[in-house]
Amino acid sequence: MDAIILQILNGLDKGSAYALIALGLTLIFGTLGVVNFAHGAIFMIGAFTAVTLNKLLSWSYVTIDPTRTNFLGQPLEVNSAYLVKWFGESIGNGIIDWSVPLAILFSIPIMLLVGFTMERGLIKYFYHRPHADQILVTFGLAIVLQEVIKAFYGANPIPTPAPAMFKGSFDFGVWLGFAPNAIIYPYWRLIYFAFSGVVISSIFAFLRFTTFGMVVRAGMADRETVGLLGINIDKRFTIMFGIAAVVAGVAGVMYAPINSPNYHMGMDFLVLSFVVVVVGGMGSLPGAVLAGFLLGVLESFASMNEIKSIFPGIDQIIIYLVAIVILLTRPRGLLGRAGMMEE
Numbered sequence: 001m002d003a004i005i006l007q008i009l010n011g012l013d014k015g016s017a018y019a020l021i022a023l024g025l026t027l028i029f030g031t032l033g034v035v036n037f038a039h040g041a042i043f044m045i046g047a048f049t050a051v052t053l054n055k056l057l058s059w060s061y062v063t064i065d066p067t068r069t070n071f072l073g074q075p076l077e078v079n080s081a082y083l084v085k086w087f088g089e090s091i092g093n094g095i096i097d098w099s100v101p102l103a104i105l106f107s108i109p110i111m112l113l114v115g116f117t118m119e120r121g122l123i124k125y126f127y128h129r130p131h132a133d134q135i136l137v138t139f140g141l142a143i144v145l146q147e148v149i150k151a152f153y154g155a156n157p158i159p160t161p162a163p164a165m166f167k168g169s170f171d172f173g174v175w176l177g178f179a180p181n182a183i184i185y186p187y188w189r190l191i192y193f194a195f196s197g198v199v200i201s202s203i204f205a206f207l208r209f210t211t212f213g214m215v216v217r218a219g220m221a222d223r224e225t226v227g228l229l230g231i232n233i234d235k236r237f238t239i240m241f242g243i244a245a246v247v248a249g250v251a252g253v254m255y256a257p258i259n260s261p262n263y264h265m266g267m268d269f270l271v272l273s274f275v276v277v278v279v280g281g282m283g284s285l286p287g288a289v290l291a292g293f294l295l296g297v298l299e300s301f302a303s304m305n306e307i308k309s310i311f312p313g314i315d316q317i318i319i320y321l322v323a324i325v326i327l328l329t330r331p332r333g334l335l336g337r338a339g340m341m342e343e
Contacts, residue, residue: 015296040270281336
């Protein structure tokens, strides 16, 4: 039982990232009708905003500490952060320690700018082009963005630590009545799961309970009729593109301590997240979230040694096998709407 619970936790953790990226993909496809293969690159940019802010806050200068010496007996050179000099050791180190949560605020305007620039500068010219053209141009954009990241940050993963108070693990065994240390799970992964729940709930509440969201949903159902009512639906859809970019960006920020950011992480998540979108149903926001968590849990169970000993390599293909089965039995996906991708 403890192994099953642990795999469920792993699946929900992984499914959180899938669901957040798939939610942004579905927002863009449902509003603009664009298959955006550059969305994984936005997730990557979000992760590197956390890296960038951490580097900026840790910016330091070299001083000589006469009380400490190296192996030659010479005074030791010490790197001292400017924040510590300006705000004192407690506050300065505290700000550096909390660089990842602070990067959420840092990333929101950046991701809005990236989203608006991408949509106005490129995507809008492909609204009425075939989906194959959209895939090719956005996939090419994703490659360009990852090469830019590689040029500036290098090819190696860059560790980006979570705040010190969240570096430990939570003992689920005691909490659920099992033996101590039976189920140990990192705090930050639990926070990521909770964070994804807040973001997903906020998006659904925004679309359901605000006038802006109601107009967007109406435009997703019948764009032409909403336009005839005198509403500038194109402007609202552009804003939704920016919101989708923010969702992917903050997902990348919070994922940075879990998986050290690297230049190809966007591509790693994009393919899986697009499969999630297709399984959930193109254009279905609830379907994207449901499929994200479902496939995350299935992938987690498939990674168990007991399963891999029977079916070697099953953890690498389980998502695609499930996608094949679901699409053969339900061509529109789990919660797909009629008319999507059927023209």
